[in-house]
Amino acid sequence: MDDAILSLALLIILARFSEEVASRLRQPLLVGHILAGVILGPAVLGVVKPSPELRLFIDIGIYLMFFLAGFEEIDIPGLLTVIRRRIFYASLLAYVIPLAVMFIILAQMGFGYVRALALASVVSMSSLGVITFVLMELGMLKNPIGLRLFSVVAIVEFMAILSASTSLEFITENKTFTLENIIIIPLKVIAFFTVGTLAGLYLVPKILEYANRLRVKGITYGLIFGLLLLFVYFAEVSGLHGTIGALLFGAVLSPMPSQFHLEVNQALRGISHWIFIPIFFAGIGMFLDLSFTTVDTTLLVSFIFVMTVVRFLSGFLAAHLGGMEPRSLISLGLLSKGGIDLAFMLSFFEAGIIYSDIFSLYILVTIFIVVVTPVVIRYSSREIPREEKQPELMDFILPMYIRMALSGLKAGDAMDKDIPAVGKEVPAVEFLRQHVKTGRSSYLVMDGEKVVGVISIHQVGPAPKRVRKEAKVIDLAVKDFPRAFPEEDLYSVVEKMTLNNISIIPVVSPDEPDKPLGVISRSDILKLLIKPTK
Structure with missing residues (x-):
C-alpha cells in the first residue's frame, strides 16, 4: 500500500508539472500527462509499476473519460439532424475506409473477426477533445473551417465509439460473430440502455433536485460521482463492460436543461481534469515499454500506414465529396488522436484483446500524432479560404457545438x-x-x-x-x-x-x-x- 501511495503521488506531481511544459510548447495537455508516465514507468526510470491500487485510480479515470465523452461529445439528437446531409455521409466515408482496410489486414493476419473489428474501430477513431483544443488554440473554433472540422470529427468519433463498444461487449462475453450472438448481445445492450435511460431521465434529476434543497454544500457533486459508479457497477453486473455504463450515464444526462448541464459539468469536470484524467493518461504512459520492437513487421507497418496515410487520404476524399474546404486541413484534423481511443485501448488491454506489444506500439504512434498534428495544422491554416455565407454553414452546426460555443x-x-x-x-x-x-x-x-x-x-x-x-x-x-x-x-x-x-x-x-x-x-x-x- 505504501508503494502504491508513493507511485500515485509521483504520477500526480509529475503529470501536473509536465502539463505546464506541454502548455508552454502549445501542445495538448495529455502529452505532458503521458510523458510523465513514460518517464516514471518501465520505459525510463522504472520507479512506478502497475499495482491493483494504482489500477483502481486509472480505472476511475477511464470511467470519467467515458462519462465525459457521453456527456460532452455524444450528441445523439444533433447527429440525427445531420443524418441526411452531405456532412454525415462524408464523415461516414472518412471512418469506414480506414476501418475496412485495418479490419481486412488484421483478419488476414489471424486476429479473428471480433478482435480485428475492435482494433480497427479504435485505429480509425479521431479525437474530438484534441481537435477542439487545437482549434481553440488557433482561434479557429468559431470560424467556418473550424466548425466543419469540429462537426466531422464529432461524427467520426461517435461512429467509432459505437463500433468499438459493440466489439468490446462481444469480447467481454467471449462471444463470436454468430447469428445468435449478433441478436442476443445487442438486445442485452438495448435492455440496459433502456433501463439506464429511464433512470437517467426520471430518477437522477429528482435525486439531484432533492439534493439541491439540502444544506450540505457539495452534496450534488458527490451524488453525481456516486451515481456514475453505480451505473458502472450495474453494467458489470448485467454482463456488460463498465465503460458502457459510464458512457450511458453521460449520454442520458447530456440533453438535460442547460442549468442542470452546468451543475453536472462543474461537479465532475474539476475532479476529472485535476486528478483522475491526468492519472489515467500518466497510467497510459506507464504501460509503454520496448515490447513494441517485437511486433511483426507487417503489423507494425500496417498500423502506422493506416493511422496516418490511409486516414489522411480517406479524410481528403471525404472532404472532396462533402464539398468541404480546405480539404488538406479537414483531413489533417481527422488524424487527431489521444482521447477516448486510448481509454478503449487500455480496456482492450485489460480484457486481453491486445498485449503489451500492440498497446505500446499504439501509444507510441499516438504520441507522435498528438505532437505533430497541431504543428502541421497551424502551418496549413495560414492559407485558408475567405469568408463564406453563414447560412450555408447551418448544416454543420450540432447542438453540442452550440452549447460549447x-x-x-x-x-x-x-x-x-x-x-x-x-x-x-x-x-x-x-x-x-x-x-x-x-x-x-x-x-x-x-x-x-x-x-x-x-x-x-x-x-x-x-x-x-x-x-x-x-x-x-x-x-x-x-x-x-x-x-x-x-x-x-x-x-x-x-x-x-x-x-x-x-x-x-x-x-x-x-x-x-x-x-x-x-x-x-x-x-x-x-x-x-x-x-x-x-
Missing part, C-alpha cells in the same frame, strides 16, 4: 437594444411593406410599451392572400411566447427559442416581464457561433 455567455451579452417592433393593430399587408424597407425578418408585437407577441415574415408570407388583407399583426403573431432574462444562460435562451419555434425572443427584467429591454434573434446567435475567416 455559448458556454459562459448570458442573455445580456447577446441582447440587441435596438428593438424591432410593430404595433399589434398594424395590418398584415402593411407589416410586409415595413419588412421590405427595414430588411428585418422578426419583430416584437407591441401594445404601447407592452410586448404581446412575436412575429416573423415567415408566419405572414405563407398565409392566404385573403387572410393577409383582412388580418392584423396580432392575429398572426405567436402570443404564447417565452421571455429571456439578462442573467440567464444564453444556451438556455436558445433552447427556449428552439422548443417554441420562434426566431426572436424579448429580453425582460424579472420585475417587468412585459417591458422589453432588448431582443435576441437567431441571427444574433449565429454571429456568436460563427466568426468570419480573416
Whole structure:
C-alpha cells in the first residue's frame, strides 16, 4: 500500500508539472500527462509499476473519460439532424475506409473477426477533445473551417465509439460473430440502455433536485460521482463492460436543461481534469515499454500506414465529396488522436484483446500524432479560404457545438437594444411593406410599451392572400411566447427559442416581464457561433 501511495503521488506531481511544459510548447495537455508516465514507468526510470491500487485510480479515470465523452461529445439528437446531409455521409466515408482496410489486414493476419473489428474501430477513431483544443488554440473554433472540422470529427468519433463498444461487449462475453450472438448481445445492450435511460431521465434529476434543497454544500457533486459508479457497477453486473455504463450515464444526462448541464459539468469536470484524467493518461504512459520492437513487421507497418496515410487520404476524399474546404486541413484534423481511443485501448488491454506489444506500439504512434498534428495544422491554416455565407454553414452546426460555443455567455451579452417592433393593430399587408424597407425578418408585437407577441415574415408570407388583407399583426403573431432574462444562460435562451419555434425572443427584467429591454434573434446567435475567416 505504501508503494502504491508513493507511485500515485509521483504520477500526480509529475503529470501536473509536465502539463505546464506541454502548455508552454502549445501542445495538448495529455502529452505532458503521458510523458510523465513514460518517464516514471518501465520505459525510463522504472520507479512506478502497475499495482491493483494504482489500477483502481486509472480505472476511475477511464470511467470519467467515458462519462465525459457521453456527456460532452455524444450528441445523439444533433447527429440525427445531420443524418441526411452531405456532412454525415462524408464523415461516414472518412471512418469506414480506414476501418475496412485495418479490419481486412488484421483478419488476414489471424486476429479473428471480433478482435480485428475492435482494433480497427479504435485505429480509425479521431479525437474530438484534441481537435477542439487545437482549434481553440488557433482561434479557429468559431470560424467556418473550424466548425466543419469540429462537426466531422464529432461524427467520426461517435461512429467509432459505437463500433468499438459493440466489439468490446462481444469480447467481454467471449462471444463470436454468430447469428445468435449478433441478436442476443445487442438486445442485452438495448435492455440496459433502456433501463439506464429511464433512470437517467426520471430518477437522477429528482435525486439531484432533492439534493439541491439540502444544506450540505457539495452534496450534488458527490451524488453525481456516486451515481456514475453505480451505473458502472450495474453494467458489470448485467454482463456488460463498465465503460458502457459510464458512457450511458453521460449520454442520458447530456440533453438535460442547460442549468442542470452546468451543475453536472462543474461537479465532475474539476475532479476529472485535476486528478483522475491526468492519472489515467500518466497510467497510459506507464504501460509503454520496448515490447513494441517485437511486433511483426507487417503489423507494425500496417498500423502506422493506416493511422496516418490511409486516414489522411480517406479524410481528403471525404472532404472532396462533402464539398468541404480546405480539404488538406479537414483531413489533417481527422488524424487527431489521444482521447477516448486510448481509454478503449487500455480496456482492450485489460480484457486481453491486445498485449503489451500492440498497446505500446499504439501509444507510441499516438504520441507522435498528438505532437505533430497541431504543428502541421497551424502551418496549413495560414492559407485558408475567405469568408463564406453563414447560412450555408447551418448544416454543420450540432447542438453540442452550440452549447460549447455559448458556454459562459448570458442573455445580456447577446441582447440587441435596438428593438424591432410593430404595433399589434398594424395590418398584415402593411407589416410586409415595413419588412421590405427595414430588411428585418422578426419583430416584437407591441401594445404601447407592452410586448404581446412575436412575429416573423415567415408566419405572414405563407398565409392566404385573403387572410393577409383582412388580418392584423396580432392575429398572426405567436402570443404564447417565452421571455429571456439578462442573467440567464444564453444556451438556455436558445433552447427556449428552439422548443417554441420562434426566431426572436424579448429580453425582460424579472420585475417587468412585459417591458422589453432588448431582443435576441437567431441571427444574433449565429454571429456568436460563427466568426468570419480573416
